Amino acid sequence: MIRRIDRIAIEMPPPSDPDPVGAARVQELMGGRFGEMSTFMNYTFQSFNFRNRQGARPFYDLVANIAAEEFGHVELVATAINTMLTGATPVNGGHAPKASLAPLKDVGNPHHFLVGGQGALPQNSLGQPWDGSYVFSSGDLVEDLTHNFFLETGARNGKLKVYEMVEHPAARALTGYLLVRGGVHQVAYARALERLTGADLMKLFPAPRIPTDKIPECRPHIKRGDHLRLYRFSPKDYLELSAVFNGPHPETGEDLVVVDEAPEGAPAYDLPSQPAVFAPDYAPEDIAEIAERLRKKAGLPNEPTGEVANAKRSPAKPRRAAPRKKPAARAKK
Amino acid sequence: MIRRIDRIAIEMPPPSDPDPVGAARVQELMGGRFGEMSTFMNYTFQSFNFRNRQGARPFYDLVANIAAEEFGHVELVATAINTMLTGATPVNGGHAPKASLAPLKDVGNPHHFLVGGQGALPQNSLGQPWDGSYVFSSGDLVEDLTHNFFLETGARNGKLKVYEMVEHPAARALTGYLLVRGGVHQVAYARALERLTGADLMKLFPAPRIPTDKIPECRPHIKRGDHLRLYRFSPKDYLELSAVFNGPHPETGEDLVVVDEAPEGAPAYDLPSQPAVFAPDYAPEDIAEIAERLRKKAGLPNEPTGEVANAKRSPAKPRRAAPRKKPAARAKK
Amino acid sequence: MIRRIDRIAIEMPPPSDPDPVGAARVQELMGGRFGEMSTFMNYTFQSFNFRNRQGARPFYDLVANIAAEEFGHVELVATAINTMLTGATPVNGGHAPKASLAPLKDVGNPHHFLVGGQGALPQNSLGQPWDGSYVFSSGDLVEDLTHNFFLETGARNGKLKVYEMVEHPAARALTGYLLVRGGVHQVAYARALERLTGADLMKLFPAPRIPTDKIPECRPHIKRGDHLRLYRFSPKDYLELSAVFNGPHPETGEDLVVVDEAPEGAPAYDLPSQPAVFAPDYAPEDIAEIAERLRKKAGLPNEPTGEVANAKRSPAKPRRAAPRKKPAARAKK
């Protein structure tokens, strides 16, 4: 089971100039064969299917715990894509019969606008859906770890390339962070293989080459030591990480560290409505009104209780220029 | 982000007679269009992509929180499948040149044996991979909720049919529980739609018909009130569930309840090695030895720290009939 | 546009002993690359996309008109599959917690029971979905006709093999008919190519070899001349078929004939409910009651107006053994 925390792994930049083409490319890190859905789902299934856990506890703990971190990476990729798509359609008065989406006719992934609500999709950079055949779970521990090491290598390649292709601040913040954390996972799986077989995969590092310390968006994370740390993403479980994850980092020689609790993360921006694609509605203020009424009736505080990065004033209530006729179909409960 | 708890949603029966055909069919609840990967991923993406969260906080909280529960359902389906596959291959001496898999040549899903290690796969009952195109995330709140209600309806149909097709205790325990919890989610999405629009979908219940109280494996969960409860799967977030999830249950008239913490769950069985498929290895005791050494070196307790349902004695160390030559390739660190 | 006639192409046998394995194989004629969905959709798209129709009118009429017949073939394959699946589950008392589907755990296509309601699916004999990539519509008339000739050849191969594999009366009635009609379409496309280019593809017949007159289920159709006739499936259009479809039949030397109206067909059996899979419901008699009430209220006749093969008394009202409690959720309008 999981518990969910309504925070994201790191502070992400607020929406700025939209970049729908960039968002279409960042999808590779979401639904590509080497994207974060793949890392999340691979390690999750491997942990579900892990036999003789007690006998191999340090390895089970390693795989199961990294799986948990990967959920946060999937979430972060989504956050970046959503941020980059924000503002791509007109905020006001964009409804049919206006051609509010016409400027996007030949821009990026058409599903971002025609099928989704300017939101992330489980697709790759070609708009192809992520697929369960990307999951490798042979049950053979050495083989699964070999796979995971290779998967992280491919993932690192993808992150580097997306970094070089997409300059939007959200994409850069994303890839800078993922490169550092993916590097840790690469090391973790290499070390696990070393512990089991003696093979010294550490000599492959970094693969692909390009040390992360050359990349400005990686540096804050390196500075804080995140290139050395494996966090324990559980309040009480996965206590044996340190049996595997220890020794020197292959590139820097510094000691690898298990941190006994998950990172605190940061609140996400509450991204504004995009009414042209009905997200979350044609007239978002109606929903806000209903929500207020329901909250009151349930005895909840007047202000929304959720924590978001963009301060007090929720974007849910844009100033309204003119009085609005209430649609008949809305409930009055 | 998530935190992971090394427990499963409910106590599951230990391995008994293996049922690889049944396991192949239970996969529909894993990777089918209406399986648990679909519910998990649909609500997860909808929550990632939710715009104007503050304005629609009770609805965001609802979707995001149910997503968290669904992870546990995916895990439980995997547990059932793994349990049903346990013992399908011979425990001793099954390696090539012996034909240890010959009895399984025409049984169930061949990927369970040829590709996986007698473990769950992200596939449906036909062995087809789960697919990102099963995720619907339009951003339009009313539409997403309509989808979710329909998805839960299809999921309930699938659970009932798997219940009727597969009699293995693990499948029955699984479907009994999922039917009760899926029913709660159906109600939750119907109520959310009612709150937003006034539409009374409650009259559709139960759909498909067959009250869960007729099903013995559902009854303990109903007795404990689980057909009325929405658990909050977060230590601190998703506080506004009660703004939507309230009022009478459509079938029984009892009051719906938000429970302010996640269910405790239960430890999983540590399923035994299946060396014929190399899970986790040809000779699992070697891994256990290495693990012990690593644990000691890291200053961890002698006994594995993980909690499993099957007591003290880990299955990791089956008695060995004869002295074993240590393979040269194993590390000695 | 189309008009729909509530009759099927030929009289089909009533349900007899169920044959779910056979039904799974007959699916190849539905959703296989060379199945009837492919012939229907190929010719339909080619007719939609036909440019310079007036200039090439006889060819346009040919393709568009054969497309219309193919819809009836898709329908007939579905009829056969549904007939073969009828009775595979127990008619009475099969609901959970009973294991009414247990005998089907390892029988045929699991989607027939777990996902569908013992009904045909757009899948092939492996349970793989039909796919738009099976449609070839190059716009080049000679090329499209070459494709169509090849498609019919592959389709004939499939029909012969399904005939030889599946002995259920519905499968035999189906393939007997389709072999005769497919043969006509093969001839039609060969002749069209001959008219356009002079190439004599008639010498390829029959391909695959096995004259249909050797097959008892083909003979009634041959006797009635159906191996020579192209029916015009339109009240007023597609008048120029005879410009292409004429001359001797390549195997028998008899004259090909254009028949100026569509075949009369026959009413379908009203296949009985299969409540174990909720088709059309857990308790079909409730729906029948509602339908009666609605019909009355709308001033329609007391008896259902539809024509079905199985006589007066609809199978909708099986005798009920015991008084039934009306579920609260049913409407009373």
Place this chain on the structure above:
Amino acid sequence: MIRRIDRIAIEMPPPSDPDPVGAARVQELMGGRFGEMSTFMNYTFQSFNFRNRQGARPFYDLVANIAAEEFGHVELVATAINTMLTGATPVNGGHAPKASLAPLKDVGNPHHFLVGGQGALPQNSLGQPWDGSYVFSSGDLVEDLTHNFFLETGARNGKLKVYEMVEHPAARALTGYLLVRGGVHQVAYARALERLTGADLMKLFPAPRIPTDKIPECRPHIKRGDHLRLYRFSPKDYLELSAVFNGPHPETGEDLVVVDEAPEGAPAYDLPSQPAVFAPDYAPEDIAEIAERLRKKAGLPNEPTGEVANAKRSPAKPRRAAPRKKPAARAKK
């Protein structure tokens, strides 16, 4: 069975400025999960598989009859795409070694030019093929109707967005019409569910919001009452539509009406040849000559008998600038 009518649902605008990018996006309404192939195939399979038709006749008639209308919608989407692609390649002298397709190298869906003949394909806006897994046919009437209501809701979302993205007159004529008719189908399925269960889904309308009367291309259809009418697409069958489809329209309160015959429709434009992509040939006039000869030989009228929107003079015979050598390979029959 069907009868085919060589007319399309409404008058469509003639070819004007080509819009290949727009055509690529309109494909979403063809082969997308929520496109017209999906509505057509879903209702068609549900009608094929409908058990106990007599007992549930009004519902069977409803589903079977709407299926028939959807064929015309698929056809109309194809018409729009073909119209938009017309003229995208040069009409004269575009053959190799000329680079007639070079201007289209990076425009729209490359399959429209490289694989098809500037014609519609069973693909979505990403060029992905339509897939039989989009068909839902559970056999459970309440569930199938819930699906259909959701499908129409998703389809409406897609139509609105395509309307806003693509301004070509053919796309606008298409979506204006489909929005009105799709709205009727949404209402029909909601009402059917209400009749069966009492659930009031009418309060969800319109979903997604944006009343069609705000859209100029919808208005003529609304004015003529098409937002209230269910046409009976059969000469003799499906007589019980009125038992379900009645009462007030949820948005306007006007009475819903069953019209006892299908709409008359309109002739399609005979779209001109596009010889650069060999549609229907490199030198379309050759085919026209052959057709003329065949027509004469068969005793058919001199002029093509088909009805097309563009008047007397068929586009099949463009003036020829220079005498043409007859290719040796053409038949002389």
Place this chain on the structure above:
Amino acid sequence: MIRRIDRIAIEMPPPSDPDPVGAARVQELMGGRFGEMSTFMNYTFQSFNFRNRQGARPFYDLVANIAAEEFGHVELVATAINTMLTGATPVNGGHAPKASLAPLKDVGNPHHFLVGGQGALPQNSLGQPWDGSYVFSSGDLVEDLTHNFFLETGARNGKLKVYEMVEHPAARALTGYLLVRGGVHQVAYARALERLTGADLMKLFPAPRIPTDKIPECRPHIKRGDHLRLYRFSPKDYLELSAVFNGPHPETGEDLVVVDEAPEGAPAYDLPSQPAVFAPDYAPEDIAEIAERLRKKAGLPNEPTGEVANAKRSPAKPRRAAPRKKPAARAKK
């Protein structure tokens, strides 16, 4: 470019008792993610795409040359499947209206009989088609080699499991050989990585564990030294293999060897016709007659020139029980 040799890699057993279920499982080694099509296509594409070949010549030669061997492995898998399917249908008199395929209705992969002619298909053990997404060709040499090492590891797992599942002599001969050769390729890629980076992957061997010398069907190949040899599959090229492939074998310590020419291989059995599935025809002797005539006319020898394992008398001319009427459609040239 390639030259093709009409011989297979090793002597394979002649057809014996058919094993269609086994054949369906062996397909995993053909079209599975880790099957031989994957090894062949991965290394082939990597060699096509190899940049700076001169600078990295030994590595280019290694990948390009192993690719060439893999073609022979694909061929061998096909040979095994075809051998196992031979005899599954009746040799005489099996044509419609006889139900010659009825005994196969529920046996193995239905496409082997309904779509193919009892022949191998590019599918896996579930009947799913091989897919270009299985090809990894990043261009990064270290990464591609890591992939290849992992691919060979997964392939070895699959071969071991197929060995243990399928006892048919053809399957055993196949897997015995592939295990030995796959082991060589695993070593080759590990050594290449070692040469480039110093990482010692040799310590992972064998992975999965189970030394091949325990397997009787491997032993003849080991005895002949095939576990140590890399053959050069080119008359003149790929001369630099020895720069990478040298040093001790990780399991035995024996020296690795580059053999300067390709193995001689062996002729394949000419597998007999299976007329029930029209392979190569309904009445194969007709084709043989035509072939004889054509051969004579072309001045070729009277006897077929091809070399096959089964001796002089070709199986093409089974004794005929009764005089045969020549079908009119056969050519007389």
Place this chain on the structure above:
Amino acid sequence: MIRRIDRIAIEMPPPSDPDPVGAARVQELMGGRFGEMSTFMNYTFQSFNFRNRQGARPFYDLVANIAAEEFGHVELVATAINTMLTGATPVNGGHAPKASLAPLKDVGNPHHFLVGGQGALPQNSLGQPWDGSYVFSSGDLVEDLTHNFFLETGARNGKLKVYEMVEHPAARALTGYLLVRGGVHQVAYARALERLTGADLMKLFPAPRIPTDKIPECRPHIKRGDHLRLYRFSPKDYLELSAVFNGPHPETGEDLVVVDEAPEGAPAYDLPSQPAVFAPDYAPEDIAEIAERLRKKAGLPNEPTGEVANAKRSPAKPRRAAPRKKPAARAKK
């Protein structure tokens, strides 16, 4: 089995202006349904599965031998794509944190840059993977040949269109050659069908129309007689081609000729490194250094032994502007 020759079918132009959009479109000839992977794999599988080879030897030899040529076509398509992609990224200093791929964010197939190393992929012009379902191998000789004729017809259509769409010299050289050779294969399969059945498909030629002698890039190949020749791609086998492939060419009337050995071909260009996508590495000169050392140690010549089109000086050693620090992770063996 095959032998591999390190030469390509014809001289190809060296890299010039990169054309990544064109490369994305040329992929249709690689991984499209009618691309060269399809011709290669179709004929290869048909030859693997050919039953009664001795009885039908001339036909077996024809199919098996053409398969061998098709490998060279796949290779040539890859060569063209790789050539067109060369130079699309900056040669110097393009690594992260630089945005070296930013200019390619919306250009061509994103997988060429994000997933591959500016290399060919087994995908079509939409980026969709090639699929085993494109292989048709029914075993029925007449049917397989009909398929092959149709496949070549579709392939010719695709080549003509790619010719007209993509003007890059590599694409033109490619399609000019493939059109001529594809024409020969079309003729070969038509003739084979004629030999077997008497059907005169020769009258369909050319299909699609557009004689190749109008195309400058075809002319050199025609001049040299390549439109008439079937090469024997084997040192010793497939001797009976001439029994089928003879008689007049359908367009020119010239005699068809079997050439008793394979074409000599030409060396490929050694395409330069593209370090921005790590192909073959971030710093290709490191690999070159290692290769040199390994070559020396193995007693190989100092200069690379491979033959490449671009002369003596390998592109592997670009001049270096500044001294380079050797990465610690590189091996020193």
